[in-house]
Amino acid sequence: MTLLRQGRSFSGRERHCGFLNTGGGRRFADISEVSGLSLPEDGTGVAFCDWDQDGDLDLWMSNRSGPQVRFFRNEAKWPGRSLRLLLEGTKCNRDAIGARVTVMAMSGKPVTKTLRAGEGYLSQSSKWLHFGFGENEVKSVTVRWPGGDEEEFSGLKSGEAYRLKEGEGRAVSFSNPGVEPVSVIPEDLPESGRTNGIVLGIPLPLPLLKYESNAGESVELFDQPLGKRRGLLVNLWSAECEACLEELSELADARRQFEAAGLGVIVLNVDGLEGGKKASREAARRLNGMRFPFFSGNATESLVRFLQLTNDELLVAQRPLPVPTSFLIDQNWRLVAIYKGKVLPEQAISEMERLALPFEERRKGTLPFEGRWHFAPKNFVMLNFADRLFQRGFFEEGRDLVTRYARFMEPQPLFPGVLSNAGIRCLDAGRAHEAREYFQKALSLDPNRVMALHGLARVLSENLILEDQTEALKFARRAAEAGNFGNAGVLSTLVQCLQANGEEQEAMTVLERALALPEARKNADLRDRLNALKSE
């Protein structure tokens, strides 16, 4: 899953197949290649129809890859003709779905087909039934309408198209001369369907972030660059990137517009990440040389990692951020948009203005195309984001987020879980004091949360400074009870706490109970750990 999100292939470039029935249904020949069907794309759906009405079957295919639809036009000149029939039910359902049609030719076996709606995978073929004939002539056409009535139609000729209406016994010729699709090969096709901006459906609160000033000090982005402005455009650039340099001068030229809009700009150079101080100084000189009118500095490794993580949280496709990339942040320190490639000053400014729009209206502009929702998503991504920060070791940032936005997060039922997770990450990273705080906070919102109780027990029993075995045992007991003695990990902690408190006998009882859990049977590590406790 992770690899796929990072853009790896999986059973990719598998070519479509075609098999030709070589008569009698005894054997099919592989015609994937000679038929022209074998594109190495991710095809899914197939719908047959005689789109160009030239008497043979064409097909539409849907793709996961681009282009998302393919039209395979059957351009061979077949000696064989076809009979095309469109049914209309009068007693049965109007589409006559389920009708069985048998066509007898002057010689050879009959051809039988049923009209269906939906088959293959995710697809629906034409309701025009298509009968191939070879060079034969039609003898008779029998329709068994859904419901059982049989009806014979006569006077049909192969090579033609007819409508057959239930109960009328007469086929009505349908003529629509076949036409070549007009060749409108469009010009100026865009190279990408994406515009460069990813405008967030709901602006995402950010933690406090730091950059390195040209003097080499660690500075809050929030302070000076944002200051009392209405928003801030944070741009990552490299002196080795032509587009970056162009962008810098475009930003500089738009100084007045930015000022009028109250939008601050800071450009952070990334060259120091690989090239060290020398590269950073070189970049700074370049900016001085062009009298760059905005704030500037250097991106730190941690800041870049953070911004990449943010990108990866928002999008399924986790691709490395290019330079230039710009992040538009509003005055409430929320991420509004990410621009990959050059950002136009008016793009960022108008996006800031659109923040004033009502939610629904603003959201329309966050998608590449207009359309209508049946059930528009309203997910709150902030909790996941906080959770991910702790997972990835951004402890300061995570802490800032859950404290500053506690008011919004607390009503969310998932919040205690986020806090417990945060506690465990901190505990594993040797941040026991913080861990204790998160566990306590989680328990204040949900007093029976097993993970938090268990975590507290661990903190109090394992940490040398915070050690309090009596309290640890209390929490371990509560954790075991809250989890109905069903979690072997919790029980293992309880055993340790009991042993530390000299309750050997009870410890053995709990141990046996833990070993009997299916989890312990499956998990060899756990089993070993429990057995080791036993032998102690």
Add this chain to the structure above:
Amino acid sequence: MRDGANVLVSVVGQPVIETAPGVEWESEQTAEEVKSAIKGLVHLESGKRLLEGFEMAPLRPTELKVKYEEDGVTVSRGKSGEMLKVGMDGFSKSVESLLAVYEEGQPEYELFKVFRVEEKSGVLVTRIRFESSGNITGSGRVQQRAEWRCDWARRDGELYLKSLVVEDFEEVVWRGGEGPWFVNREEEVLGGNDSWRKQLRFGLDEWLQRVEIFHGSFLGQRSGVAVGDVNGDGRDDLYVPQPSGLPNRLFLHEADGTARDVSTESGADWLDFTSASLIVDLDNDGDGDLALATNSGLLILENTGGAKFVRRAVLKTADEDVESLTAVDFDGDSDLDLYLCFDYARAGARRGEVRGSGVLHNSNDGGANVLFSSGQAEGKGWAFRDVTREVGLDAKNRRHSLAAAWEDYDNDGDQDLYVANDYGHNCLYRNEGGQFVEVASAAGVVDAGPGMSASWADYDRDGDMDLYVGNMFSSAGGRIFTQEKFRPWLADEEKGLYRRFVKGNSMFENLGNGTFQEVGAVRGVETARWAWSSVFGDLNNDGWEDVVVANGYVTAPDTGDL
């Protein structure tokens, strides 16, 4: 060396439970070596060696027989001829004569796929599928498909080819006379539309870099396509369902053969992820209405005339993510009912947030499929009623269902139902007067594989309907599941199910007595790669049903295969 678990993930895209620790699949590395060795030999690269005493059959069988020659298509087949002792010279002559059919002796495309690797008393026995295609000298196209059994010996760590037997060879020549058979013309048809230029030309991979997860984006969004007339001119129009956050597109088929996007003005531009769509006349008023399988439920849109759609109903179900849908009048009351397939039981599963049990050949924790009976005939308008349990379709209904297809397989006049399930048994529900009985086992159509699609047709023209089921063919699966050390604790029967799982598509011939016989391999339609839609259609107007298989899983633009 990748461990067993990783290899199995690459076989089926799902981790397989309980891989014995310490088991390594050297065969995977060997398969890579074999592939490069055989490729090197065929390309006559230096340093690729034949063992002394090497024997081979002519790569192009000497007794090649023309099995079919009609309408510009010539099919020849042959098996291994006499084994000859040859040196490198002889080998290269054999390659030359194999490829002599191609313009300048060069195919445009070739593929070597190692699908069996077995060590037998010091000899490495491998089976390799060879494919090639290109222009023939003169005009036309040709393709070759062969299965070679190659035995190898190792000397100083290097592979030496000991013998090569041609187990199967097929050559198909297309001399259509005036040009190619199928030609891609989507740009000619759709190219005048902005939605083609900016939206449809780009695949999901592109959109996942642009449309936030917030809007419901996820990796596994797959959509089909529907054709049907929505404006009453007798021409098929086109509906293209789309991933989350991109509007579905409706194109009207114009008289000149092009198609015009009317999604917005017709009210068909839904942004909810839509996997499948149907154009069917649900209210029997003579125009095509729309049924859309979306993340947010099944949307029913009435065509109020001239392709103007109004939302009439949203069908909610216990499991939320509808996969596919089909329409049928199962109860003969003259209105169209809808059958919905569900892959996963829980919302979020498709997004990979929670997983199924991962049991390949027998998962029973999928979503519950639903049959909705239409209220139109009873005068209840757009009210649909869930009748799944009432009619007996709740039997064996927790599979991971991807596709369904209705057909009167027993020729008794009503519509029976086949459901293709991923990770396990498929279901055949026989309609007995509006009540359904699951008879897959007795009928012989269980096909316990990764069922992806189902299609019915009378391909042998004997008056009853046969069935083609899309599965997947995995050469990695074939290599691993056939080894003795693959899960030695499993009974042979169960191991057989694993092998079965990666064998490819199945074709079931209707024997006319209520039972079927699986004939995919003997008919030559089994190995069809990572198949999705695998469907019957007469591609050359000869009255005999042919087969088309849409293929491929995830192709990224710039990287190799996992």
